[in-house]
Amino acid sequence: MAAPSGLAQARSVSLLGATGSIGASTVDLLLRHAGAYSVEAVTAHRRADELAAIARKLKAKVAVVADATAYGALKAALSGSGIEAAAGDEAVVEAAARPVDICVAAIVGSAGLKATFAAAGAAKALALANKESLVCSGELLNQAVRASGGIMLPTDSEHNAIFQILNGLDARHAEEIILTASGGPFRATSPAQMRLVKPQDALKHPTWTMGAKITIDSATLVNKGLELIEAHHLFGVAPDKLSVLVHPQSIIHGLVRFADGSVLAHLGPADMRVPIASCLAWPQRIDSGARRLDLSEVATLTFEAPDLQRFAGLKLTQDAMIAGGGAPCVLNAANEIAVEAFLEGRLGFMGIPDLIAETLDLCTGRGMTAPPADVHAVLTLDVEARRLAAQLLPHIAARSW
Numbered sequence: 001m002a003a004p005s006g007l008a009q010a011r012s013v014s015l016l017g018a019t020g021s022i023g024a025s026t027v028d029l030l031l032r033h034a035g036a037y038s039v040e041a042v043t044a045h046r047r048a049d050e051l052a053a054i055a056r057k058l059k060a061k062v063a064v065v066a067d068a069t070a071y072g073a074l075k076a077a078l079s080g081s082g083i084e085a086a087a088g089d090e091a092v093v094e095a096a097a098r099p100v101d102i103c104v105a106a107i108v109g110s111a112g113l114k115a116t117f118a119a120a121g122a123a124k125a126l127a128l129a130n131k132e133s134l135v136c137s138g139e140l141l142n143q144a145v146r147a148s149g150g151i152m153l154p155t156d157s158e159h160n161a162i163f164q165i166l167n168g169l170d171a172r173h174a175e176e177i178i179l180t181a182s183g184g185p186f187r188a189t190s191p192a193q194m195r196l197v198k199p200q201d202a203l204k205h206p207t208w209t210m211g212a213k214i215t216i217d218s219a220t221l222v223n224k225g226l227e228l229i230e231a232h233h234l235f236g237v238a239p240d241k242l243s244v245l246v247h248p249q250s251i252i253h254g255l256v257r258f259a260d261g262s263v264l265a266h267l268g269p270a271d272m273r274v275p276i277a278s279c280l281a282w283p284q285r286i287d288s289g290a291r292r293l294d295l296s297e298v299a300t301l302t303f304e305a306p307d308l309q310r311f312a313g314l315k316l317t318q319d320a321m322i323a324g325g326g327a328p329c330v331l332n333a334a335n336e337i338a339v340e341a342f343l344e345g346r347l348g349f350m351g352i353p354d355l356i357a358e359t360l361d362l363c364t365g366r367g368m369t370a371p372p373a374d375v376h377a378v379l380t381l382d383v384e385a386r387r388l389a390a391q392l393l394p395h396i397a398a399r400s401w
């Protein structure tokens with residue numbers, strides 16, 4: 001019997017990072033199509049009350065907080081619901097390892113690595129939002145998905161766009177894969193003004209509403225660089241076939257050019273429910289609830305090349321992609337330390353690419369950027385690169401204002 005919502009069969013789903021921005025969009029979709037999905041596990045960092053409310057709404061089987069000190073609050077908030085409560089990093093990984101049809105992996109940062117790998121081994125489809133996993137360990141994650149016989153569905157809007165355009169075609173047939181970027185809030189800001197940027201300015205993204213870390217990454221364009229590395233691993237294409245096009249309206253999300261000169265584009269509203277719905281229903285379709293795109297209302301689509309001088313973080317990520325091995329993991333670790341410090345007022349905005357560059361230099365000089373052999377080596381490199389970035393931070397901060 002067809003499940004409500006038009007899916008041929010009901011699907012089981014787990015949601016890692018349920019209290020975040022991607023989490024909220026996914027919860028919205030699961031509630032819209034409640035009959036079509038049964039929810040296995042939901043996880044969060046430490047907001048126990050919020051997670052319990054989500055678990056109750058979704059009728060999840062288990063809810064897990066990574067922070068063990070939040071266990072009591074979660075247990076109390078779930079009392080009488082019949083929903084199992086668990087806590088701790090290992091409990092998150094165990095929840096991710098439950099077999100499901102789809103796991104939406106939406107923990108932010110390399111903190112999501114272990115759970116994402118666990119999901120890669122257990123879910124028939126890994127709907128990947130946690131791009132840092134692919135950046136740090138793309139080859140290993142691809143291997144994990146292949147070994148489990150599952151598939152990876154890109155949740156990131158640009159990659160979901162490319163996935164839809166290719167529609168099963170080997171990406172190596174493409175001449176160029178183009179990811180669009182809004183350009184962020186400082187697209188037209190002078191270098192002198194960029195030095196003065198405050199967290200509250202950088203948190204105002206012009207077109208997307210997202211979690212704090214990715215919003216800052218979008219303001220530095222490091223996000224777009226991470227997305228190039230993500231595309232490199234998702235589609236198996238060489239770095240020189242990948243490019244970035246600034247498109248401030250965020251209507252076209254990705255483009256693919258072929259040898260005959262054809263360019264195929266994916267258009268849609270800037271609403272993450274669109275790519276997430278595509279993953280949840282793939283290869284079928286469900287209503288995302290997103291406002292339908294009216295191009296006569298949009299009227300103008302504009303494009304420009306990214307400015308690699310003002311947005312040095314984009315150039316650094318491109319270089320790290322070309323260098324490969326452990327370089328992207330080091331870059332990601334340094335970026336996470338830099339973004340956290342910027343948000344806490346300990347580093348100037350232009351100090352973010354500086355800290356990345358110096359951490360990469362230091363780690364490369366120490367021979368740390370050889371390809372990590374396994375997930376354990378990736379996690380070790382992440383910890384060590386963070387430690388070195390934190391050591392470099394005060395020197396870089398002092399000259400970043």
Ligand code: NAD
Nearest residue numbers: 017019020021022044045066107108111129130131210211
């Ligand atoms: P967010 O900060 O809004 O949410 C992050 C989630 O991860 C929360 O549920 C939080 O509880 C959980 N989390 C944080 N630290 C954790 C830890 N140590 N252990 C376990 N759980 C932890 O982030 P977001 O904007 O939803 O982004 C999530 C991921 O999706 C990121 O990798 C981001 O790059 C990617 N992504 C987000 C968007 C977007 O529109 N928000 C778009 C594309 C890709």
Ligand code: MG
Nearest residue numbers: 156157158227
């Ligand atoms: Mg994106």
